[in-house]
Structures are given as C-alpha cells and as structure tokens.
Amino acid sequence: AAKELGEPYRWYDPELDRRAxxxxxxxxxxxxxxxxxxxxxxxxxxxxLPAGRLIAVEALVRWHHPERxxxxxxxxxxxxxxxxxxxxxxxxxxxxxxxxxxxxRSDHGPAAPQRVSVNVSARQLARPGLxxxxxxxxxxxxxxxxxxxxxxxxxxxxETDRAQETLRQLDRMGVRIALDDFGTGHSxxxxxxxxxxxxxxxxxxxxxxxxxGGRTSxxxxxxxxxxxxxxxxxxxxxxxxxxxxVELHRLGYRLAQGYHFGRPAERLPGAGREAA
Ligand code: C2E
Ligand code: CA
Ligand code: CA
Ligand code: CA
Numbered sequence: 019a020a021k022e023l024g025e026p027y028r029w030y031d032p033e034l035d036r037r038a039x040x041x042x043x044x045x046x047x048x049x050x051x052x053x054x055x056x057x058x059x060x061x062x063x064x065x066x067l068p069a070g071r072l073i074a075v076e077a078l079v080r081w082h083h084p085e086r087x088x089x090x091x092x093x094x095x096x097x098x099x100x101x102x103x104x105x106x107x108x109x110x111x112x113x114x115x116x117x118x119x120x121x122x123r124s125d126h127g128p129a130a131p132q133r134v135s136v137n138v139s140a141r142q143l144a145r146p147g148l149x150x151x152x153x154x155x156x157x158x159x160x161x162x163x164x165x166x167x168x169x170x171x172x173x174x175x176x177e178t179d180r181a182q183e184t185l186r187q188l189d190r191m192g193v194r195i196a197l198d199d200f201g202t203g204h205s206x207x208x209x210x211x212x213x214x215x216x217x218x219x220x221x222x223x224x225x226x227x228x229x230x231g232g233r234t235s236x237x238x239x240x241x242x243x244x245x246x247x248x249x250x251x252x253x254x255x256x257x258x259x260x261x262x263x264v265e266l267h268r269l270g271y272r273l274a275q276g277y278h279f280g281r282p283a284e285r286l287p288g289a290g291r292e293a294a
Pocket of ligand 1: 062077078079090091092095108111137138139198199255256257258275276277278282
C-alpha cells in the first residue's frame with residue numbers, strides 16, 4: 019500500500035532533498051519513471067457532510083521507485099517542475115485520471131464518484147496547450163468535461179498572465195476549477211474577483227484549528243459564506259477527526275476530504291464513514 023506523507027518520512031530533511039533533487043540523476047530518473055510506468059495514481063474520497071457519501075475523488079500521484087520504494091509527490095513534483103518534465107508527467111496524469119474515472123462510471127454507474135480532481139502545477143498552467151491536453155484526455159476517455167475538476171493553487175494562477183487565460187478556456191469547455199490550499203497564498207480574495215473557480219479547497223491548516231474555536235473558526239465560517247454567496251462549493255481539506263467533521267458541518271461546510279473519511283488508495287473508495 020502507498021505510504022502517506024508524514025508517516026515514513028518523519029526523519030526526512032526536505033531541504034536536503036531539495037538540493038539532492040536538483041541533481042541530474044533524479045531528473046533522469048524521473049524520465050525513466052515516466053517511460054517505465056513507475057508512476058501510479060491513488061484516489062482520495064471527497065465526501066458530503068454529515069453522512070460521508072462519496073461525491074468525488076482527488077487523484078494523487080505516487081512514484082514506485084525500484085530501490086527507494088514509494089516516493090511522495092511532495093518530494094518529486096518540485097523537482098519535476100524545475101526540470102520541466104512536469105509538463106509531460108502532468109499530461110500522463112490527466113489522461114490516466116480521466117481513463118480511470120470513465121471506467122468507474124461504466125463499471126459502477128450512479129455509485130461511481132461524480133467527478134475526479136486533478137492537480138495542475140504552476141509550470142503546466144504557464145505553458146500554452148494545457149487546454150488541448152485536457153481536451154484530448156477527455157476525448158480519448160469519453161469522460162464528460164463536467165466530471166473533471168482541475169485543482170490550481172493561488173500562487174500558480176498569479177505567476178503568469180497565461181494562467182488566467184487557460185483557466186477561462188477550461189471554464190468554457192465545461193471543466194470545473196478548484197482553488198487548492200485556499201487561504202495560504204497571498205491574494206486569496208483578489209483571486210475570487212477574476213478567476214472562474216467553481217470550488218475552494220480550504221487548507222488543512224484551517225481545519226486543524228477549527229475545533230479550538232477562536233479566530234480560525236471565524237475565518238473558516240466566513241470563507242464558506244463567501245463561497246456560498248459566489249455560487250462556489252467549499253471543500254474542507256485534511257479532516258482527521260469526527261470532531262472536526264461535526265464542527266465544519268456546523269459552520270456550513272457540505273464537502274470534506276481527509277483521513278477521517280478515507281486515505282488515498284488505488285481502488286475506488288467505498289462509502290465514507292459517518293461524520294458524527
Ligand atoms: P494537495 O493537492 O494539497 O493534496 C493533499 C495532500 O494531503 C495529499 O498528500 C493527501 O494525501 C494529504 N492528505 C489528505 N488528507 C489528509 C489528512 O487528513 N491528513 C494529512 N496529514 N494529510 C492528508 P500527497 O498525496 O502526498 O500530495 C502532496 C502534494 O503533492 C499535493 O498537495 C499536491 O500539491 C502535489 N501533488 C500530488 N499529486 C499531484 C499531481 O498529480 N500533480 C501535481 N502537479 N501535483 C501533485
Ligand atoms: Ca489538491
Ligand atoms: Ca490542497
Ligand atoms: Ca497542499
């Protein structure tokens with residue numbers, strides 16, 4: 019089974035990896051990873067509160083390294099971004115996630131998740147052609163555009179002018195856009211004025227403190243009201259306890275994701291656990 023971030027890597031020094039990751043060897047290894055089929059996708063449930071009914075899944079990439087075992091994307095995505103291989107890797111991830119989602123739809127009908135979410139990095143968004151890659155992944159798999167969500171971070175959106183143009187193109191195609199790690203960037207509110215987003219994914223750092231009361235819950239409650247008023251969905255990320263799920267639901271959250279409801283897995287997640 020895929021190991022999750024934060025468990026087997028507690029001893030790990032990210033700064034050391036960043037430097038090591040920049041060497042040409044890792045770059046070449048990522049090339050091999052892609053060509054030799056060492057990359058796999060796992061899927062984490064996004065559920066409805068309070069009952070935990072499965073609504074969507076988020077695709078998360080894993081690298082099954084022949085010697086080092088399962089490597090977390092937090093370690094290799096930044097390297098792939100710097101050496102540019104993320105563009106090709108990202109295209110594979112999009113095709114694979116659409117193929118899998120289309121297959122679940124035909125195998126499980128209404129029990130299949132309604133949507134699959136795919137993370138797209140700053141560099142992918144900065145280049146021309148992302149909309150075409152998405153269009154061909156949809157055409158190839160037969161997945162309807164409305165069943166795909168593209169997750170982007172605030173930083174990625176503000177890095178280039180092209181990013182916003184690409185998001186408008188995806189929006190016109192009928193693809194959904196989610197703002198990932200919402201609230202951790204530098205311009206969350208400015209982004210809401212111009213980006214055609216359909217969902218906000220409220221960062222785990224807010225969820226972690228939501229049961230402590232205080233300022234964090236006030237902000238978390240305000241964010242869900244802004245989302246509602248703009249006709250957007252709000253997803254609470256990184257929900258680990260029943261207490262958090264109950265509190266988020268009380269604050270107005272209808273969608274949640276986190277270990278409490280299910281860890282990322284290769285197979286289709288079953289129905290989520292009860293929130294209360
Ligand atoms: P993210 O998009 O914010 O994804 C959520 C991360 O939080 C995932 O880690 C997920 O396994 C983890 N997570 C989910 N629920 C919980 C929880 O309750 N507690 C805790 N402690 N963690 C939870 P993962 O899979 O290691 O991914 C890390 C990051 O790597 C992602 O953050 C995303 O930025 C990037 N990433 C992952 N897959 C892809 C991909 O296919 N393409 C791109 N461009 N980036 C990816
Ligand atoms: Ca994400
Ligand atoms: Ca996130
Ligand atoms: Ca994150």
